[in-house]
Amino acid sequence: MFEQQVARFSTSAKCLARSRKGYRISSSIKLRPPIIPTIDNIKVIDDHPLWQFFSHKKFVRNPEEVSFTGRSWTVQELRRKSFDDLHSLWYVCLKERNRLYREAHVYDQAESLRSQEFEGLSAMIRESMVHIKQVITEREAALNNAQAEFEVVGNEYLGEFRNAYLEDQNVETDQWYDKLERLQYAIFGIPDVLDTSLKVDLRFLEGVKFVGQLKYDKFASKIGREDLGGLKDIAEIYTVFEESATAEGVKEACAKIDEYRESNLVIPGSKEIQVVQGFINDKIKQAESDFEETSQQA
Amino acid sequence: MSSSLRNLSKRYGTNLDRFPFFLRKMFDRLSREAQLPALTSDVPELPIEKRFKRPDQWKVEVGDRVLITEGKYKGHVTKVLALHHPTNRIFLELAETKKLVVPKQFWQAGQSTHVIDYPKTVHPSNVKVVGTIVDTAADGTERERDIAADQLVFKGEYWDEDYGKMMPYRRVKFHENVIIPWPRPEPEEDCAFSTAKEAAEERTYVPNCLVRTDAPENIVESLRDPIMKRAYKWDKKYITRSEAKRLSSPEMPISEAKKAMFEEKRKIREAIPSEPSVETIELVGKLVAEKLNAVTDRNFAAYVNSVGPDARQKKKEARESARKVHEEKIREAEERNKIKNRTEGKYKLRKAKKKGSVVF
Numbered sequence: 001m002f003e004q005q006v007a008r009f010s011t012s013a014k015c016l017a018r019s020r021k022g023y024r025i026s027s028s029i030k031l032r033p034p035i036i037p038t039i040d041n042i043k044v045i046d047d048h049p050l051w052q053f054f055s056h057k058k059f060v061r062n063p064e065e066v067s068f069t070g071r072s073w074t075v076q077e078l079r080r081k082s083f084d085d086l087h088s089l090w091y092v093c094l095k096e097r098n099r100l101y102r103e104a105h106v107y108d109q110a111e112s113l114r115s116q117e118f119e120g121l122s123a124m125i126r127e128s129m130v131h132i133k134q135v136i137t138e139r140e141a142a143l144n145n146a147q148a149e150f151e152v153v154g155n156e157y158l159g160e161f162r163n164a165y166l167e168d169q170n171v172e173t174d175q176w177y178d179k180l181e182r183l184q185y186a187i188f189g190i191p192d193v194l195d196t197s198l199k200v201d202l203r204f205l206e207g208v209k210f211v212g213q214l215k216y217d218k219f220a221s222k223i224g225r226e227d228l229g230g231l232k233d234i235a236e237i238y239t240v241f242e243e244s245a246t247a248e249g250v251k252e253a254c255a256k257i258d259e260y261r262e263s264n265l266v267i268p269g270s271k272e273i274q275v276v277q278g279f280i281n282d283k284i285k286q287a288e289s290d291f292e293e294t295s296q297q298a
Numbered sequence: 299m300s301s302s303l304r305n306l307s308k309r310y311g312t313n314l315d316r317f318p319f320f321l322r323k324m325f326d327r328l329s330r331e332a333q334l335p336a337l338t339s340d341v342p343e344l345p346i347e348k349r350f351k352r353p354d355q356w357k358v359e360v361g362d363r364v365l366i367t368e369g370k371y372k373g374h375v376t377k378v379l380a381l382h383h384p385t386n387r388i389f390l391e392l393a394e395t396k397k398l399v400v401p402k403q404f405w406q407a408g409q410s411t412h413v414i415d416y417p418k419t420v421h422p423s424n425v426k427v428v429g430t431i432v433d434t435a436a437d438g439t440e441r442e443r444d445i446a447a448d449q450l451v452f453k454g455e456y457w458d459e460d461y462g463k464m465m466p467y468r469r470v471k472f473h474e475n476v477i478i479p480w481p482r483p484e485p486e487e488d489c490a491f492s493t494a495k496e497a498a499e500e501r502t503y504v505p506n507c508l509v510r511t512d513a514p515e516n517i518v519e520s521l522r523d524p525i526m527k528r529a530y531k532w533d534k535k536y537i538t539r540s541e542a543k544r545l546s547s548p549e550m551p552i553s554e555a556k557k558a559m560f561e562e563k564r565k566i567r568e569a570i571p572s573e574p575s576v577e578t579i580e581l582v583g584k585l586v587a588e589k590l591n592a593v594t595d596r597n598f599a600a601y602v603n604s605v606g607p608d609a610r611q612k613k614k615e616a617r618e619s620a621r622k623v624h625e626e627k628i629r630e631a632e633e634r635n636k637i638k639n640r641t642e643g644k645y646k647l648r649k650a651k652k653k654g655s656v657v658f
Contacts (some may be wrong), residue, residue, distance in 0.1 A: 079503075096491075186508055
């Protein structure tokens with residue numbers, strides 16, 4: 001009774017040992033030469049992300065391979081570069097420093113003084129990265145300063161521009177079209193080509209009002225549409241803004257305004273942003289569908 | 299691990315400059331003792347702020363011909379091989395050497411013994427730069443002549459394409475029309491980490507909008523520590539005194555009316571008498587004399603006499619005569635000392651001659 005209560009471990013081995021055939025190992029298992037552990041048995045895929053820590057898939061470079069004759073990027077050079085360029089340069093630097101850091105570590109572990117040469121290059125690259133940060137910060141500071149200054153002198157400048165535009169006899173020239181385009185991007189951030197990422201804000205609205213009113217004031221008497229009695233709400237201003245800065249364009253806009261006035265709608269100030277955003281979205285959709293149609297026809 | 303990213307940073311890294319001078323000196327000595335003699339330089343390394351940075355500090359460049367003015371090779375003309383930045387010294391082609399025992403792992407290609415002759419460095423003040431000028435002889439023939447500049451001055455600068463920076467004109471002092479041109483540097487080849495010149499110079503950013511830059515929004519906030527308490531230098535809330543001075547407009551000039559007012563006030567100030575009139579003085583003097591003449595107390599009368607109007611003059615004269623007597627005494631004493639020294643010197647000389655020792 002006592003023997004029956006004892007737990008039996010590794011029963012399979014015992015079973016095999018007592019099996020009638022007398023084999024300890026099953027006959028279905030064949031003996032093969034042992035597999036010697038070697039690096040060749042390890043396969044790493046070519047696009048493994050950790051390869052980014054290696055230069056040309058090499059374990060470590062010689063110190064001669066990292067000897068350099070150049071210098072780091074200066075702030076003056078980086079000031080000419082766009083954000084995309086700075087961003088990609090940052091990551092190029094970062095990845096190279098990761099590589100150098102890893103390799104210097106390998107040399108350090110081997111108690112070699114050659115790791116210093118890797119650190120020298122790394123310090124040089126770090127300087128470039130510090131300069132990138134400096135340039136980005138500088139740019140933002142300059143933007144803030146310019147905005148603060150525009151608060152003070154902006155209205156005066158816009159007034160001067162408006163007077164010059166109204167007083168000029170012939171504004172239907174390429175020079176004036178370019179000027180208007182530059183002004184609306186520089187001061188109100190309204191790009192020439194609209195896209196879906198565009199968000200209408202107060203500044204944008206201000207720009208639409210300025211440019212729309214300017215065009216109407218310039219051409220209203222010329223095309224004989226002073227009977228409208230000025231632009232009443234944002235929908236009317238946007239209609240003028242949308243059209244080209246010519247007498248012809250403003251005439252078309254006035255025709256649209258006539259149609260619009262028949263509906264007796266007036267848009268309150270609180271809805272202006274929504275309405276303009278709606279106009280822009282409609283326009284983008286329209287342009288997309290037109291593009292699809294033309295491509296299908298082609 | 300020594301090569302830590304943190305160690306590279308100025309703030310958290312091991313920065314020897316933070317220690318006091320005597321500790322820095324001790325660390326320097328310890329590190330020198332630990333080094334192999336072959337790897338140490340005989341001249342101590344300078345701190346970074348004392349190292350030369352500009353060509354007008356070095357006065358010579360690699361490739362210059364120089365006249366050696368000190369040491370074994372004094373008078374020889376040789377060439378500058380390299381600048382040794384850590385010690386502000388230069389390597390010359392023709393230079394004194396020292397014997398070095400070099401460990402095998404630092405052997406150069408073709409080296410066969412442990413002992414090598416290693417050139418010593420020279421300070422730039424111990425060489426003179428050699429230039430060439432074209433000289434016209436009496437018969438009108440032109441010939442080239444070498445000159446060594448005792449002293450140099452650096453005036454004016456120009457863009458040097460080969461050095462890629464502004465270089466000062468190197469002129470001979472007191473002959474400033476003689477310019478010794480800088481030697482042409484070895485053209486530097488691009489390494490694997492270099493960027494092409496066109497790519498580096500290409501302009502891809504033009505600031506043309508007041509509303510946004512081409513960077514994403516809040517880029518600066520992402521670069522900064524969000525819980526940092528100190529204000530960043532870029533958004534400072536105050537201006538310094540000198541900035542305020544530059545920004546504020548000059549004071550308005552004083553108007554004519556105000557000038558007239560100042561003139562009137564000045565006249566009033568001048569019209570007020572600063573000294574009492576003669577009548578006032580006579581009246582006051584008479585009253586005071588009456589009062590003092592009526593004094594009966596002997597002690598008080600003596601005191602009154604001592605502070606009389608001529609008392610100060612008397613005191614002054616007495617002091618002057620005492621000073622004269624004192625000066626005369628000093629002069630006499632000096633005379634006496636002179637005579638005494640002369641006689642004593644004579645006596646000593648005679649004594650030394652008798653003994654036969656040499657007197658310097």
